[in-house]
Amino acid sequence: MSDVITVAHGSGGSETKKLIDGIFAPAFANETLLAMEDSAVVKGSEKIAVTTDSFVVTPLEYRGGDIGRLCVCGTVNDLLMRGAIPRYLTCGFILESGLEIDVLKRVVQSLADTAKEANINIVAGDTKVIDGKGGLYINTAGVGLIPDGAPDIAAANTKEGDVIIVSGTMGDHHCTILSHRLNIESDMQSDNAPLVEMTEKLVDSGIPIHTMRDVTRGGLGTVLKELAESSGKTFYIDEESIPVSEAVKDFAKLMGTDVMYMGNEGKMVLTLPAEYSAKALELIKSSRYGENAAVIGEVKNEEKRNKKLIMRTMLGGERSLDILRGEGLPRIC
Amino acid sequence: MSDVITVAHGSGGSETKKLIDGIFAPAFANETLLAMEDSAVVKGSEKIAVTTDSFVVTPLEYRGGDIGRLCVCGTVNDLLMRGAIPRYLTCGFILESGLEIDVLKRVVQSLADTAKEANINIVAGDTKVIDGKGGLYINTAGVGLIPDGAPDIAAANTKEGDVIIVSGTMGDHHCTILSHRLNIESDMQSDNAPLVEMTEKLVDSGIPIHTMRDVTRGGLGTVLKELAESSGKTFYIDEESIPVSEAVKDFAKLMGTDVMYMGNEGKMVLTLPAEYSAKALELIKSSRYGENAAVIGEVKNEEKRNKKLIMRTMLGGERSLDILRGEGLPRIC
Numbered sequence: 001m002s003d004v005i006t007v008a009h010g011s012g013g014s015e016t017k018k019l020i021d022g023i024f025a026p027a028f029a030n031e032t033l034l035a036m037e038d039s040a041v042v043k044g045s046e047k048i049a050v051t052t053d054s055f056v057v058t059p060l061e062y063r064g065g066d067i068g069r070l071c072v073c074g075t076v077n078d079l080l081m082r083g084a085i086p087r088y089l090t091c092g093f094i095l096e097s098g099l100e101i102d103v104l105k106r107v108v109q110s111l112a113d114t115a116k117e118a119n120i121n122i123v124a125g126d127t128k129v130i131d132g133k134g135g136l137y138i139n140t141a142g143v144g145l146i147p148d149g150a151p152d153i154a155a156a157n158t159k160e161g162d163v164i165i166v167s168g169t170m171g172d173h174h175c176t177i178l179s180h181r182l183n184i185e186s187d188m189q190s191d192n193a194p195l196v197e198m199t200e201k202l203v204d205s206g207i208p209i210h211t212m213r214d215v216t217r218g219g220l221g222t223v224l225k226e227l228a229e230s231s232g233k234t235f236y237i238d239e240e241s242i243p244v245s246e247a248v249k250d251f252a253k254l255m256g257t258d259v260m261y262m263g264n265e266g267k268m269v270l271t272l273p274a275e276y277s278a279k280a281l282e283l284i285k286s287s288r289y290g291e292n293a294a295v296i297g298e299v300k301n302e303e304k305r306n307k308k309l310i311m312r313t314m315l316g317g318e319r320s321l322d323i324l325r326g327e328g329l330p331r332i333c
Numbered sequence: 334m335s336d337v338i339t340v341a342h343g344s345g346g347s348e349t350k351k352l353i354d355g356i357f358a359p360a361f362a363n364e365t366l367l368a369m370e371d372s373a374v375v376k377g378s379e380k381i382a383v384t385t386d387s388f389v390v391t392p393l394e395y396r397g398g399d400i401g402r403l404c405v406c407g408t409v410n411d412l413l414m415r416g417a418i419p420r421y422l423t424c425g426f427i428l429e430s431g432l433e434i435d436v437l438k439r440v441v442q443s444l445a446d447t448a449k450e451a452n453i454n455i456v457a458g459d460t461k462v463i464d465g466k467g468g469l470y471i472n473t474a475g476v477g478l479i480p481d482g483a484p485d486i487a488a489a490n491t492k493e494g495d496v497i498i499v500s501g502t503m504g505d506h507h508c509t510i511l512s513h514r515l516n517i518e519s520d521m522q523s524d525n526a527p528l529v530e531m532t533e534k535l536v537d538s539g540i541p542i543h544t545m546r547d548v549t550r551g552g553l554g555t556v557l558k559e560l561a562e563s564s565g566k567t568f569y570i571d572e573e574s575i576p577v578s579e580a581v582k583d584f585a586k587l588m589g590t591d592v593m594y595m596g597n598e599g600k601m602v603l604t605l606p607a608e609y610s611a612k613a614l615e616l617i618k619s620s621r622y623g624e625n626a627a628v629i630g631e632v633k634n635e636e637k638r639n640k641k642l643i644m645r646t647m648l649g650g651e652r653s654l655d656i657l658r659g660e661g662l663p664r665i666c
């Protein structure tokens with residue numbers, strides 16, 4: 001096989017077959033996929049969750065992860081946020097000519113490893129090739145099964161008196177990607193992670209979770225403002241309670257960027273009745289990727305301020321926050 | 334809104350919201366999608382079919398269709414080929430900066446119209462923006478529900494004595510795309526179409542269909558050779574029985590390309606016991622997009638030639654065909 005992807009790899013004929021047999025099949029090996037049918041026929045359930053995401057992150061590989069790990073995490077987390085059990089993953093690869101085969105191999109292996117970690121099966125795939133400069137885009141779609149009697153978790157369900165919890169530090173993925181682009185040496189790592197353990201524990205505990213959302217592109221500010229809009233309540237958060245690592249704090253100060261609008265890839269925010277706050281926090285903190293979870297605010301019903309997101313600043317003031325304006329960081333995910 | 338896509342449209346913040354509110358939401362309007370949850374929660378069934386495809390076709394708009402219509406047809410047909418009822422569609426858009434907003438609007442409307450024709454609901458979407466030259470890539474994934482007692486339709490099920498039927502003319506999509514690229518005036522049109530009606534009629538008729546496959550990238554030769562491999566039988570086809578329009582015949586002769594390896598986007602091939610041949614053909618011919626269906630061959634069990642695809646040529650000879658070798662036509666779908 002040549003060392004880089006060429007247009008012939010996208011023909012749907014013999015060269016595509018080499019790519020599948022040489023790279024995808026060994027990494028993704030499972031009977032459903034290897035049957036190479038037009039679609040996979042698998043076990044369903046009465047209620048299912050469906051989601052999709054495209055991934056265009058650059059660089060393709062970064063400290064703490066790569067586009068392969070990222071695409072699994074993003075889709076798995078979207079399913080988990082509705083109380084679904086992630087079960088089936090589809091992967092559509094768009095390869096640019098010039099992509100190094102070795103890079104593709106590593107990314108595909110990382111994707112397979114992360115799918116294994118998240119206990120989701122890759123059941124369908126597709127590969128296309130376009131002329132380009134060695135880039136790679138991956139689209140994943142996910143199907144999750146919703147167990148009978150599972151709680152109804154949705155953005156609009158947040159209620160007055162709820163606490164707001166985040167599952168860990170903010171800004172790690174954003175700052176890691178940015179530091180790579182700027183060729184700045186750093187110990188920062190992407191947080192890209194599947195949040196299977198913590199969400200399973202929470203759902204199994206019977207705690208009446210009202211809303212769960214993963215905090216990705218757009219950052220915590222955008223997600224919380226959207227939740228305030230959907231639920232029609234006022235969201236109060238305390239600036240000093242938001243978990244941020246020292247490295248990210250320093251880097252964000254240097255760059256003049258706001259941690260509230262930084263992308264993350266392994267963090268979620270949730271709302272639930274205040275009386276369950278301690279129990280929920282304990283469950284998250286005892287789970288993988290949850291050790292830095294914290295309560296960061298509360299939900300009120302204040303007619304004049306409803307649908308607003310208010311931050312109580314470290315200096316004691318109040319600041320109304322909107323969703324992200326402007327460009328953000330391009331190709332962060 | 335600006336007249337072309339800019340990087341800011343991919344921020345996940347306010348500019349992305351404008352794109353969603355201004356273009357996607359009006360075209361795709363349905364409650365599930367507009368809830369803007371991390372994933373859609375929908376009704377499932379005991380057995381489901383799952384598939385995915387990425388679309389990178391150029392030009393984005395061509396005679397008879399566009400990338401929006403194409404991406405629905407490709408995914409819907411993949412579900413139909415397993416006897417599933419197409420139900421849920423996800424769409425991941427990767428937009429290149431410079432893409433004309435008007436083109437995006439037309440493509441999105443075409444996608445929505447085709448989804449309506451195929452009776453499939455768009456339940457989840459995603460938009461990313463990359464630097465580029467005004468291109469557009471779409472990934473779709475589809476979920477279909479499989480009714481209780483539905484027949485088991487799979488590549489390996491083809492049996493000795495089966496007839497081979499194709500649902501219409503070969504090469505239309507391929508030649509249409511190629512003629513656009515070469516700026517050749519022509520009346521040829523892409524065949525991109527969802528094959529809902531004919532597959533429904535066939536499945537409902539109780540005819541024991543062994544295998545159905547849509548004939549796309551790679552062409553009829555590649556699909557039939559793969560089916561011969563999967564089933565372990567010998568596939569015989571008669572060259573003169575393969576339906577090809579006069580325009581495509583002429584164009585293919587001019588270009589020196591082989592109709593057996595031309596891509597199609599609204600055609601399928603199926604195998605079933607010979608005694609049901611007339612009935613199946615009648616059902617397909619009476620369905621939308623099926624008027625040119627034809628029996629093109631038969632399946633035998635010949636130990637020495639099994640897994641082979643043999644074409645009886647117009648001159649009375651026999652030719653063993655392989656899957657497509659080489660580049661094919663890049664970015665045909």
